[in-house]
Structures are given as structure tokens and as C-alpha cells.
């Protein structure tokens with residue numbers, strides 16, 4: 006269970022301050038699929054970075070199983086990012102000179118890669134339909150294929166939390182559906198929670214949780230298929 010409590014994040018650029026998130030509170034249940042919806046610039050990516058402890062809030066707390074991730078020691082924070090969270094970035098973050106398998110394994114380079122890890126990475130890519138692309142570099146892959154490499158990288162470590170920033174932004178609707186189905190299935194198998202930022206509401210399914218953000222504030226939280234929802 007993740008509890009976001011009164012989180013604000015103000016970016017400063019010289020004299021200018023941008024209130025990207027303002028007093029955001031919400032919860033993310035274990036093994037749930039949560040969509041963060043909102044217009045461009047509303048603070049979706051900012052919230053996702055905070056959930057992954059890639060950024061620090063100006064105020065407020067995020068508790069994972071009761072522990073505030075912003076009070077972790079630097080070592081605990083590294084471990085949380087490396088082992089508990091799989092991040093799929095808005096721009097994929099693939100390294101151009103590495104092939105698909107190595108791109109999946111990037112987070113583990115500092116510890117050294119074993120042959121078994123290479124095997125697991127290859128099998129994961131095969132499950133995502135990239136079996137014939139294992140040795141391809143990012144510029145030899147389509148946008149959708151690169152996206153799936155980024156997804157494989159996030160899933161590789163069996164994280165308890167997957168954070169995906171517009172994972173279907175580059176894909177046509179058929180590939181978008183396939184990618185979201187993969188994320189749902191793989192998360193269900195692994196018992197992970199998945200948080201997906203998207204503009205496309207058409208992919209919501211009954212049981213999904215929705216957090217709507219507008220101007221940095223939570224405008225609504227609801228569950229697809231529920232009649233009752235809370236509107237702030």
C-alpha cells in the first residue's frame with residue numbers, strides 16, 4: 006500500500022516558481038492498476054518521479070508499507086529505486102550503443118551481469134514479441150519495439166511497483182492495447198502494482214483505479230465500474 010499525503014512539489018527557475026503539484030493526497034493499493042489522467046503540464050510525470058523516489062517533494066510524504074520513502078537513508082533509497090520500482094520513462098531512456106538484451110539489463114551493470122540474467126532478459130523480450138530483435142540496437146527498432154524493451158527492463162527485476170509514463174504514447178491503438186495487456190498480465194502474475202500515466206482513457210478496464218489531476222491537484226479519484234466516486 007502506498008500512501009501519498011499532502012505532497013507538494015514546486016520547481017524553481019531563477020525568480021520563477023512553478024507549483025507542479027499542490028497538496029496531493031491519494032493511495033495506491035497493492036496489486037492494483039492505477040491510471041493517472043490529466044492534461045499536459047498538470048503534474049503527472051512529477052507525481053510519478055516522486056513515487057519512484059527519483060525526486061523529493063517540497064513538502065508532504067509518501068509512505069510505502071508505512072515507511073516514508075523520503076526519510077530513507079541514501080542506501081535504502083537506492084535499494085528502493087533499484088529493486089522495488091520498475092520505471093518506464095516517457096522517452097524510454099534506452100542507450101543507443103546497447104542491444105535490446107543489454108538495455109534490459111542496464112540497472113544491473115554495476116553489479117556485473119550473469120549468463121543466467123542474460124537468459125532471463127532474452128526470454129522476457131521473447132514474451133513481449135521481440136524474440137527476433139534481441140541483438141538489435143534502439144535505432145534498429147520501431148517506437149513500439151523500443152517501448153517494449155523499456156517495459157522488459159522495468160519487469161526484469163520483478164518490482165513490486167511499476168511506474169509507466171505514457172507507455173503507449175508512441176504506439177497505434179492495436180499496439181497500445183497489446184502493451185497494456187502485457188503490463189496488466191505480467192503485473193498480475195508478479196503481484197505488482199502498476200501506475201500508468203496516459204492521455205488515452207479508452208484503455209481503462211473495470212476495476213482499474215483512476216486519479217485525475219488538474220493544475221497539480223487531485224481533481225477526482227475513482228474506480229472504473231464503481232457508481233460511487235469521490236470528487237474533490
Ligand SMILES: Nc1ncnc2c1ncn2[C@@H]1O[C@H](COP(=O)(O)OP(=O)(O)OP(=O)(O)O)[C@@H](O)[C@H]1O
Nearest residue numbers: 016017018023025044045046047048049050051052
Ligand atoms: N525541472 C523542471 N523545472 C521547472 N518546471 C518544471 C520542471 N519539470 C516540470 N516542470 C513544470 O511542472 C509542471 C508539471 O510538469 P509535468 O511534467 O509533471 O506535467 P505532465 O502532466 O507530465 O505533462 P505531459 O502530459 O506534457 O507530460 C509543468 O508546468 C512543467 O512545465
Ligand SMILES: [Mg+2]
Nearest residue numbers: 049050095170
Ligand atoms: Mg509527463
